[in-house]
Structures are given as structure tokens and as C-alpha cells.
Amino acid sequence: MRLGIGGCVAALLAAGLVAAPATAAASVSVSAGSGPQYDFAGAIRETVWVDTGRDGDGDGQPDRVAADIVRPAETAKAGAKIPVIMDASPYYSSVGRGNETEFKTYDDQGRPVGFPLYYDNYFVPRGYAVVLVDLAGTNRSTGCVDVGGESDVNSAKRVIDWLNGRATGYGAKTGGGTVTADWTSGAVGMIGKSYDGTIANGVAATGVDGLKTIVPISAISSWYDYYRSDGAAFGFDPAELAATVEARNGGQDCSAENGKLVEGATANGDYGPFWAERDYVAKAKNVRASVFISHGVNDLNVRTINFGQWWDALAANGVQRKIWLSQTGHVDPFDYRRAEWVETLHRWFDHYLMGIDNGIEKDPMATVERQPDQWADQATYPAKDASQTTLHLQPGNTPGVGTLGTDAASGTTSFTDNAKVGEVGWAANPSAMSPNRVLYSTGELASPVQVSGTSSITVTATPSTSSARLSAMLVDYGPATIRNFSARGEGITTGSQETCWGGNAPGDDACYKVTTANTTKVDYTVLSRGWADLANYQSLSQESPLTPGQPYTMTFRLASTDHVIPAGHRLALIVGGTDVDVITPPAQTPKVTLDLAKTSVLIPLSGALPAHPQAGGLPAGPLAHVSRRAAVDLR
Incomplete structure (x- = not known):
């Protein structure tokens, strides 16, 4: 069904659109x-x-x-x-x-x-x-x-x-x-x-x-x-x-x-x-x-x-x-x-x-x-008042679970790569110890914080084998309604009605089906991800052999974004090995030990983080989330 002039929804009318039948052109006020x-x-x-x-x-x-x-x-x-x-x-x-x-x-x-x-x-x-x-x-x-x-x-x-x-x-x-x-x-x-x-x-x-x-x-x-x-x-x-x-x-x-x-x-x-x-x-x-x-x-x-x-x-x-x-x-x-x-x-x-x-x-x-x-x-992207902020991983009472703050820390933490686990498994049960990832979070935010730009993580990691993969992600823990980007349509639902955008000719009409937002409720949102091969710690142009038990320092990028974390939510960093949904695993999956004094994340932040974050406060048990689906075509 094509929307006639009287059939437009209010939002389209407010935007200056007159939805037209097949023989007419939609007009936009410019x-x-x-x-x-x-x-x-x-x-x-x-x-x-x-x-x-x-x-x-x-x-x-x-x-x-x-x-x-x-x-x-x-x-x-x-x-x-x-x-x-x-x-x-x-x-x-x-x-x-x-x-x-x-x-x-x-x-x-x-x-x-x-x-x-x-x-x-x-x-x-x-x-x-x-x-x-x-x-x-x-x-x-x-x-x-x-x-x-x-x-x-x-x-x-x-x-x-x-x-x-x-x-x-x-x-x-x-x-x-x-x-x-x-x-x-x-x-x-x-x-x-x-x-x-x-x-x-x-x-x-x-x-x-x-x-x-x-x-x-x-x-x-x-x-x-x-x-x-x-x-x-x-x-x-x-x-x-x-x-x-x-x-x-x-x-x-x-x-x-x-x-x-x-x-x-x-x-x-x-x-x-x-x-x-x-x-x-x-x-x-x-x-x-x-x-x-x-x-x-x-x-x-x-x-x-x-x-x-x-x-x-x-x-x-x-x-x-x-x-x-x-x-x-x-x-x-x-x-x-x-x-x-x-x-x-x-x-x-x-x-x-x-x-x-x-x-x-x-x-x-x-x-x-x-x-x-x-x-x-x-006014700008990244947001004008977003500044590059270094956050450190601070140990807590639960192994592999701690706080994320501006103060440097000491000690080590470790996880064992499991090529059958990835983002969803790592993010679940954020208060609990997991053998396959480590998780560090801020305290509950008193006011919104914006992440605007491109983040990076620097790790000093010691693998137990001669090869290792690393994955990292920034997570907004807290309830939200988001576009269901992992479903068919990747956040939109296509209807049967049409609006028309220009002139028509035989074999080439201007009418397209109306779409609406496909939404879902979640308990956490992954706002940035990144992956690396530790063997490329010296150069992306040539990997270097890794010696088991030897520490290596590497900086790698996390995805660009612009995301506001609401008050009452928490910002978390998760580090793991092979992300099952994304990267290929190493020949041998290692245990990886991180030096907390030499591991940090650089995030373009606008807003105040808790001055002295406390461990805990994250939900326990399974959480509602959006499961990723493979996407490898370029349409």
C-alpha cells in the first residue's frame, strides 16, 4: 500500500514530507x-x-x-x-x-x-x-x-x-x-x-x-x-x-x-x-x-x-x-x-x-x-568537551573482578583463553569470577558520562604459550531500550506501506516501503570492541615469535563510538582471549597474565567518574542482551 497525501504519519509531515501516490513526487522543503x-x-x-x-x-x-x-x-x-x-x-x-x-x-x-x-x-x-x-x-x-x-x-x-x-x-x-x-x-x-x-x-x-x-x-x-x-x-x-x-x-x-x-x-x-x-x-x-x-x-x-x-x-x-x-x-x-x-x-x-x-x-x-x-x-565530533582519560585496572576481592578508576594499581590478574566463548559469555554474571575473562568497572555513575571518539587499550601480557589473541570491550551496565541491531534488518522493521520520493517512469518508480525502529530491552550495552594478536606487539607489518612466560606490551584500538552512559549505570572494561564470534584462535590457547600496573585503557570521556569506585554493585546472574550474528557481506 502506498501512502496517499492524507495518509502520512505526523512525524513525516512535521519533517516537511508529503507522501505521494505512485504518480506523484514526494516533496521535501529545502x-x-x-x-x-x-x-x-x-x-x-x-x-x-x-x-x-x-x-x-x-x-x-x-x-x-x-x-x-x-x-x-x-x-x-x-x-x-x-x-x-x-x-x-x-x-x-x-x-x-x-x-x-x-x-x-x-x-x-x-x-x-x-x-x-x-x-x-x-x-x-x-x-x-x-x-x-x-x-x-x-x-x-x-x-x-x-x-x-x-x-x-x-x-x-x-x-x-x-x-x-x-x-x-x-x-x-x-x-x-x-x-x-x-x-x-x-x-x-x-x-x-x-x-x-x-x-x-x-x-x-x-x-x-x-x-x-x-x-x-x-x-x-x-x-x-x-x-x-x-x-x-x-x-x-x-x-x-x-x-x-x-x-x-x-x-x-x-x-x-x-x-x-x-x-x-x-x-x-x-x-x-x-x-x-x-x-x-x-x-x-x-x-x-x-x-x-x-x-x-x-x-x-x-x-x-x-x-x-x-x-x-x-x-x-x-x-x-x-x-x-x-x-x-x-x-x-x-x-x-x-x-x-x-x-x-x-x-x-x-x-x-x-x-x-x-x-x-x-x-x-x-x-x-x-x-x-x-x-x-x-557541535563537533568527538564531543567538544570529551578528553582522553586513562583508567587503570584495580583488583577487588573476587579474582579477575575489580574496579576501573584513575588511580594506578599493582598486582596481576589472569584468564585462560577458551575459543568457544566470546562476548556474551564474558559479559554475563559481571560480579562473578570467570576463568575466561577479567572485568573491571566504575562505581555507579552519579551523572551521565559520554564516550565520544576512539578508545585504545594498552596491556602488558604474559602468555603461557607461543601464541595469543586478545579481545577487549567497553560495556555500559544498566537497563536500556535499544535498536535490535542483531535481528534481521539490524534495527529496522520493514512494513508494507510505501512513500514515494521523486518522479516515476516505466520500470523505475520512486516508492519504497516504510520502515520503523525494531527495539529490544537489554541489561547491558557493548559500546566498543577491539581485537589483537599479541605476536604483533612490535609491528602490525610482521608478527614476532612469543616466548612462553615472557611479558609483552601492546596497544590496540577499540571501536569508535558516541554513547551516553546514563546516571545509575556503570562503565566496565572486559578483557579476554579469542572472541568466538569474531577472530580466529591461536594454535594453542594460552593462559594470559596481565600486569595491572602496566595495563590501562584510554577513553575519550565527557563527565565525571566516581572518585573512589567500589567493587560490586553489578547485577548477578544472566542478563538480557543482544546476541551478535555473523555479518560478512558488504551490501
Whole structure:
């Protein structure tokens, strides 16, 4: 069922949305912005194949990537130069795009008909062109994917070059006459979720001229941090993803390229040349585009260290930026805050691609979901008054259970790795001794405390065997209602009604199912996680043999977040060995002893912790929680 004008819920009306039937366009009020004035059904739809200058599939011919284009016919007749919104993806014929799994479609002559997502429906009537690029080796492009490497990034970069007259486009996959983009201003904004947003990050890191802004949604900033964490491996590899997205690529032989993926992504978790090629954070100094990030703080697919380290690197380079953080998992903001997202995105593109002075660059930098559907603007991210605070592990009366405070301590504590236990087992019964983890917590908070930014932990650990894994997590102990990010939908429920967002054409409508928050009640919330291989204590580039009984000091990162711990709750640090749901175990699972005087956690905190925390006060027995589920695809 599609919502008619009288069927909108109050929240959508308050946000400026008029939900329209299938034949009309939803309108969002945008101050001094581009309005719907062009006929979407009569828009020009075409495909251009752009020469990438590479021969990834080894067939002796330069690879060509397919760029499917939809643009208003009226602007072409008037000779107007218009900007481009681009989504470069490997998924248009393999796993689909969006919450409703849309694929590209074509007519019997191969002309593009169906463009996934709402970008074309909404923005083409407002004077934009929308260009959807098939990465090399996928859908109608030749060549091979290389999972975030030169081929992937170059696929989109060369289309931007073509839009700016620096590359050659053709009217056919092979042969064909040359085609120029004389209809565009050359200003490009890239957008996309997951793999698509990752490519936007990678292209921005090249500094390509013409790319004015990117909107990476739940995107990777360093592929190492998708597949590895400080030396620890997550148990899945790039070659698997390549095989998935190349499944319908027209028969190219990509076995040689896929072999390079297997060889480069070493199983031991070391950071080497393969990962350096796919590390956009290291190249952030090249970014000239503005950046609007969206990420779920409970995203267990593209973990949040990816947005945190990218954000910090962009900040160091003075890049204009904005961020939305939701309580969801791997979810597009169109599917958890639709009206506000479309309005904000419209203003963002209008400003950075059309040069419209609408003031969006002066809006609060960050917008954070504090509780399901309850949002707060924040002047900066991390929060302006959040300061890096060192907390120490202090022993209590129960072995392996103590307090977390600002005073240094002495002594040791230990746990035995058990590769069959992980986060849920460690967090349960927080007042009790556990053989497989140690747990240290603050006293009950007298006032709220905010964790805003990226934390890290430094351990001095002595393993009983020659190999060891370490896991750590920050936990908010106390009752809460949260988005059920581990359920199907990762925090949203998809209904049957639809709202429509732009113009319609045969085979390409603008209507999408309404979603609502899927919530659950819990007794604790994990707000940050991190993993490491102790053998990488000296360097991530090469692990070092461990001598049983010898202490080693290592610092590793915990995931980026923005989370308010309410008064009456407690903040806890849990340290264990192999996290069964996430990392691969060592050859021999050791007993690990921590030197408390040389072990601490560094947390960006705003607010006061108890001056003299007392052990105890945590709940005993099983606790309500959200069970994690494996998430290893990049949709």
C-alpha cells in the first residue's frame, strides 16, 4: 500500500514530507534549494563505456567500465551544464542495492531502464544527472574487481575523468564511437552504502579533480580493518567477495586477479603491501572533497573503527565534514530517518555541487541517535568537551573482578583463553569470577558520562604459550531500550506501506516501503570492541615469535563510538582471549597474565567518574542482551 497525501504519519509531515501516490513526487522543503522542475519520465537514459587504461582480465584490450546515466532532457536542449551524483558499485547484477534489493534493468536493446535506489527519481527532476557505475569485472563492465584496490578505485575515478574531459568514453562495450560529456559541469558527488561508499572514500583519497563531495554510508576506510584487527584475522577473505560480485560479469577470466587476492591477504593478519594499497586513511592528505559520513554505531559488518579513523584523518587535513551516527547496524539512513535524511542530503548536494548558499556547512557537525528515534545535534565530533582519560585496572576481592578508576594499581590478574566463548559469555554474571575473562568497572555513575571518539587499550601480557589473541570491550551496565541491531534488518522493521520520493517512469518508480525502529530491552550495552594478536606487539607489518612466560606490551584500538552512559549505570572494561564470534584462535590457547600496573585503557570521556569506585554493585546472574550474528557481506 502506498501512502496517499492524507495518509502520512505526523512525524513525516512535521519533517516537511508529503507522501505521494505512485504518480506523484514526494516533496521535501529545502530552503533556497533546487526544486523539482524537470520531467523524470522523459529523461535521457544512456550508457557510456569508459576506458580505464588497464587490462585487468588479461584479454589484450583495455578494460571499459559501464556508466549508466539518467539526466533531464530539458537541460540538454537548453545546453545547460549540470552536476552529477554518482554511485559506483559491484552489486548492480549480483546482490542488488538497498533495503528492497534492487538491480539494474535494461530494455531489449540494452538501454538502461531501472536505476536502483531513489537518487535518480529524486535528484534528476531537480537538475542533476545520476550516474551508476559498474566496477570493472561486474555487470556490464570488462576487467576484474580487486576488492578496494587500483582497479576498483580507478573504475570510478576514470568516469570522473571522462565527465571532465580527461578520459575517453564509447557508445559500446567494444568498438563504438567516442562519446563526450558536454552536458555536465564536471562537478561530481559520490554516494553509496558499504562497498559503494568505500569506493567513494578511495576515489576521494586520489584527490581527483572534479570530485566535490562524497557521502560514504557504512563504508570502509581501510580494507585491513574490514578483514583484520591489529594482527587478528576475522576468518574471511577478499577472494570470497570477488567471486560473489564477478558471478555475472559476462564471462571474463579473473582467476589470475583473484589469485593475487589470496596471495596478498595473508592469513596471519600482518599488514603488508596488499593492505597498504587499500588503506585510504594513509592517503587522506589527498582528499579535496567535502565528506558527509553516516554509520551505525552497532555496525558489526563494517566496524566503526572505519569511520573513526577516517574522520580523524580528514580532520587533521582540514576537510569540511559532517557525520550522522545511528544506533542501527549496517543500515542506510534512508531506512531509519527517511524524511530528514533526504532533506539533509538534498541541501548537502545543492551546496557542494550547485553552489547554493543554504547554510548547511554551518549546521551542527554531528547528529547522533541517543535512543531509538531520538536524535541530538552536537557541535563537533568527538564531543567538544570529551578528553582522553586513562583508567587503570584495580583488583577487588573476587579474582579477575575489580574496579576501573584513575588511580594506578599493582598486582596481576589472569584468564585462560577458551575459543568457544566470546562476548556474551564474558559479559554475563559481571560480579562473578570467570576463568575466561577479567572485568573491571566504575562505581555507579552519579551523572551521565559520554564516550565520544576512539578508545585504545594498552596491556602488558604474559602468555603461557607461543601464541595469543586478545579481545577487549567497553560495556555500559544498566537497563536500556535499544535498536535490535542483531535481528534481521539490524534495527529496522520493514512494513508494507510505501512513500514515494521523486518522479516515476516505466520500470523505475520512486516508492519504497516504510520502515520503523525494531527495539529490544537489554541489561547491558557493548559500546566498543577491539581485537589483537599479541605476536604483533612490535609491528602490525610482521608478527614476532612469543616466548612462553615472557611479558609483552601492546596497544590496540577499540571501536569508535558516541554513547551516553546514563546516571545509575556503570562503565566496565572486559578483557579476554579469542572472541568466538569474531577472530580466529591461536594454535594453542594460552593462559594470559596481565600486569595491572602496566595495563590501562584510554577513553575519550565527557563527565565525571566516581572518585573512589567500589567493587560490586553489578547485577548477578544472566542478563538480557543482544546476541551478535555473523555479518560478512558488504551490501
